[in-house]
Amino acid sequence: MHIALPAVASNISTPLLGLVDTAVTGHLGSAVYIGAIALGGTVFNMLYWLFSFLRMGTSGVTAQAHGSGDIAEADRTLYRGVLIACCGGIILIAAGYAAVRPILRFMDADAATASEATEYIRICLWGAPAVLATYVFTGWSVGRQNTRIPLTTAIVINCVNIAVSIGLVYGCGWKTAGVATGTLVAQWMGCLCSFILLRRHYHPQHISPEKLMERGALKRFFGINVNIFLRTLCLIAVTVWFTHTGAINGTDVLAANAILLQLFLFFSYFTDGFAYAGEALAGKYYGASDYSSLHRVVLALMLTGAILAGVFSVVYAFTGEYILRLLTDSHNVLDVSVRYLPWAVVIPIAGFSAFMWDGIYIGLTRTRYLLYSMGGAMVIFFSVLAVAPAASANHGLWLAFTCYLGSRGVIEWCLWKRATIRPTLT
Numbered sequence: 001m002h003i004a005l006p007a008v009a010s011n012i013s014t015p016l017l018g019l020v021d022t023a024v025t026g027h028l029g030s031a032v033y034i035g036a037i038a039l040g041g042t043v044f045n046m047l048y049w050l051f052s053f054l055r056m057g058t059s060g061v062t063a064q065a066h067g068s069g070d071i072a073e074a075d076r077t078l079y080r081g082v083l084i085a086c087c088g089g090i091i092l093i094a095a096g097y098a099a100v101r102p103i104l105r106f107m108d109a110d111a112a113t114a115s116e117a118t119e120y121i122r123i124c125l126w127g128a129p130a131v132l133a134t135y136v137f138t139g140w141s142v143g144r145q146n147t148r149i150p151l152t153t154a155i156v157i158n159c160v161n162i163a164v165s166i167g168l169v170y171g172c173g174w175k176t177a178g179v180a181t182g183t184l185v186a187q188w189m190g191c192l193c194s195f196i197l198l199r200r201h202y203h204p205q206h207i208s209p210e211k212l213m214e215r216g217a218l219k220r221f222f223g224i225n226v227n228i229f230l231r232t233l234c235l236i237a238v239t240v241w242f243t244h245t246g247a248i249n250g251t252d253v254l255a256a257n258a259i260l261l262q263l264f265l266f267f268s269y270f271t272d273g274f275a276y277a278g279e280a281l282a283g284k285y286y287g288a289s290d291y292s293s294l295h296r297v298v299l300a301l302m303l304t305g306a307i308l309a310g311v312f313s314v315v316y317a318f319t320g321e322y323i324l325r326l327l328t329d330s331h332n333v334l335d336v337s338v339r340y341l342p343w344a345v346v347i348p349i350a351g352f353s354a355f356m357w358d359g360i361y362i363g364l365t366r367t368r369y370l371l372y373s374m375g376g377a378m379v380i381f382f383s384v385l386a387v388a389p390a391a392s393a394n395h396g397l398w399l400a401f402t403c404y405l406g407s408r409g410v411i412e413w414c415l416w417k418r419a420t421i422r423p424t425l426t
Contacts, residue, residue: 003280007147008273010154012266020162021179022262023327024169034328035251036116036176038258039109042243043121046103047096049232049239051088051132053225054081055139059276060365061221062143063283067290074144075204079212080221081136089129096125106240109247109254116176123180127187134187137194145280147273149197157190227367234371234378238404245385245397253394256336259327263320263344264351267312271352274304275359282363298416301356309352316345343398350402353409361412373411380407 021041025033058081065074100121104114134153141149165182168174174181198204246257278301285294316323320341328334354373361369381404388396 001277003142003145003147004274004277005147006151007142007276008270010147010151011269011273011276020158020165021183022259024165024179025176032110032112032116032251033176034255034258034330034333035109035113035247036120037179038243038254039104039113039117039247040120040124040180041258042239043096043100043103043117044124046236046240047092047128048131048135049236050229051085051092051135052232053228054085054088054132055135056228056279056362057081057221057225057365057367058136058139059142059279060283060362061224062140063145063280063363064143064287064365066144067284067287072205073217074140076207076211076214076217077143077221078136078140078198078204079207080218081140082133083212085132085136086129089132092128092132093125096128097122106244110251113251113254120176120180123177124183124187127184130187130191134191134194137191137198141194141198142276142280143283144202145284146201147276147280149194149201152197153190153194156193157186160189161186224365224367227371231367231371231374234374238378238381238401241382241385242397242401246394249394252330252332252336255328255330255333256340257394257397259324259333259337260340260344262327263316263323264347267309267348268351268355270312271305271308271348271355272359274301274308275355277301278356278359279363282360283365284363286364298360301359302353305352305356309348312348313345316341316348320344340394340398343395343402347402347405351405351409354405354412357409357412357416360416369412369415372415373408376411377404377408380404 021037022034025037058077061077062074065071065077100118104117109117138150138153141147161182163182164185165179168178168181172178242257243254246254278297281297282294285291285297321338324334324337324341328337354377357373358370361367381400384400384403385396388399
């Protein structure tokens with residue numbers, strides 16, 4: 001709980017970036033703005049998720065180094081991650097400008113929505129180096145059993161985002177550009193905050209270029225993370241197709257799905273707070289060869305996840321419509337959102353175990369199992385979607401998404417039962 005509670009608070013605040021953007025645009029009087037933010041958010045999720053290994057890989061390797069008492073290797077992991085983050089940020093800026101229009105054409109957005117989404121994306125792209133570096137800082141902090149630094153960073157990011165976005169949208173009339181600029185400023189401020197806090201608390205020692213680029217360490221780092229990268233491609237395929245299918249069904253359905261996904265994201269980030277604790281402790285106990293404590297962590301996480309899922313499902317069942325009214329005053333979008341609200345009630349129960357298992361496998365750096373589970377779940381998603389009746393297309397889409405989440409947890413559980421924890425684990 002010492003590790004989990006700050007991580008829970010941090011992750012609860014993380015969806016506020018999306019919630020604030022959606023709520024601000026939701027009161028501008030047109031579904032076009034909500035749809036534009038949804039499309040822009042999907043594009044950034046796709047781009048940034050490709051580099052999610054910077055957080056997950058850094059967390060697992062650092063936690064194991066911490067558990068074994070090799071602090072020098074933990075510091076080297078930090079520097080390697082930041083170096084890759086800087087290079088990746090530059091690549092994303094260059095590639096993003098070239099790819100934005102083809103991606104939006106693929107999503108079949110109407111001209112007005114695509115125009116607003118393009119403006120949003122091109123402004124927010126300049127925050128890519130800050131976002132990727134923050135991934136590394138967050139993963140390293142979790143690996144060192146410290147979730148207070150990510151919490152402080154998240155508070156800074158969200159306070160800046162709220163203040164700047166509201167000021168620019170309602171004070172200066174910038175609309176989509178104001179939301180994007182608020183996000184950009186918040187990302188850089190959060191990166192700077194995280195960097196300062198890490199230096200103040202840990203004083204990472206300077207690493208020689210030879211140690212930093214040590215072939216064996218780099219090989220292990222990339223070996224762990226290539227599976228996360230491939231897993232992320234599967235995740236992107238599901239997410240992009242989910243948004244694409246919603247866009248085909250019309251702007252109101254696209255906007256409604258975007259709002260309902262905010263409810264799912266709020267749950268997932270809350271649950272991920274305990275998954276982060278699973279990463280930290282699983283890696284620590286594995287590094288220390290304390291397998292008894294490792295298994296106790298697994299049991300505690302699953303019990304906690306089940307309780308959280310039950311609470312969220314009950315809350316969404318009784319207050320979901322009131323929450324939706326806070327996010328939009330568009331009657332058409334609200335009516336469509338209420339129609340599909342039951343899926344937001346079911347999803348926490350279906351998906352909690354996947355998040356918990358992800359945390360365990362990341363801490364163990366057993367990334368092949370993450371890839372296997374995600375690949376299998378992706379196949380199930382597209383299979384269910386293919387046989388869903390055309391007359392209830394959006395219900396079929398949410399059914400496929402729910403099956404995708406549930407199957408991830410089932411597959412990971414089956415892999416755990418068959419696997420044996422051993423010192424050669426990679």
